[in-house]
Amino acid sequence: MLEKEKQFKEELFNLRFQLATGQLENTARLKEVRKTIARIKTALRQQELNK
Template sequence: MATGTKPAELRELSDPELVERLREAKAELFNLRVQGATGQLDNNRRLQVVRREIARIYTIVRERELGLSAAPAEFAAALEQAEQAEPAKAAKPAKAAKPAKEAEPAEAETAEPARAAS
């Protein structure tokens, strides 16, 4: 049975290591798809395992972006440095409001004479 990487193992990795794992998993998924298309795929289950591993990596990256998971110390330190080094962005001036389109005058409805049923 093919097994993927556990989330706890992935959470211990730094950002560059996660990116490398993601790149490797995507390359493996591509190769597995090619093998499947040519009829050379030995283990169909491996496709599902690799797709789930990619999803786990994306989930951990997103958790770190939102600050929902405890990141390794080096990631936290790098994040603090990036926040301090980033200068405050100047507020952009608001765009000028466009004038509203003028409403076209309603055309008088012409009533057609009722036709007699023959």
């Protein structure tokens, strides 16, 4: 799961870069990626608390 989080953070970085340079067409993807990262972090935290 940590690997997925890393991949999504990388994608978010690239999307922000595209947004800043005016190349981003699908701005909704930013929101999707942010929410996905939050879901992953939530799941990781729940696992941590259940131990």
